[in-house]
Amino acid sequence: MEPSFYEQVYEVVRLIPQGRVTSYGAIAxxxxxxxxxxxxGYAMNLAHDLQPPVPAHRVVNHKGLLTGKFHFRGSDLMQELLEQEGITVENDQVQNFKTVFWDPAIEI
DNA sequence: GGCGTGACGCAAT
DNA sequence: AATTGCGCCACGC
Structure with a gap:
């Protein structure tokens, strides 16, 4: 069984350490x-029911904007999860984005 | 088997 | 400098 492209995406997202975020483009x-x-991004859409759960809330676009927050159960859930991990989010934008940014290409 | 979709990214204007 | 439009490629129907 060769892991589909999506499965690889999920795997990378699950590798994101707590308190860090990354961008879709970086994963790609x-x-x-x-x-x-x-x-x-499309893969994340299918990740809703995956197991183990994919921390999609740690994935934002290259601007640090929570573009996918609207797709969560609650539009505020994503921001709360990020703040819960020590990430400051304001106006749907990750503060200190460059600081909390985690590059999967470096880890992989 | 072919078309549309999509939580992005980037170039051109 | 900001905004708009287009491209990309795998999955679903």
Whole structure:
């Protein structure tokens, strides 16, 4: 069984340490997908019922904006989860984004 | 088997 | 400098 592209995305997302975030494009690039950042976002859409749960709240777009927050059960759930991990979120934007940014390509 | 979709990213204007 | 539009590629129907 070869893991699908999506499964690889989920695996990378699960590798994100607590208190850190990454971007869709960074994950895509780490997987060698290049510019298929959209696939990563689309994968998250299917990650809702995956097990173990995928910490999609730690994945934001390259601007640090919580673009996917609306897809969570509650639009505020994503921000609360991030703040709970020590990440400051204001106006749907991750503060100190560059500081909390975690590059999967470096870990992998 | 072919078309549309999509939680992004980037270039061009 | 900001905004708009287009491209990319795997999955679902």
């Amino acid at each position: 690039k780490a997987l060698g997908a290049g510019r298929s950042s959209r696939l990563v």
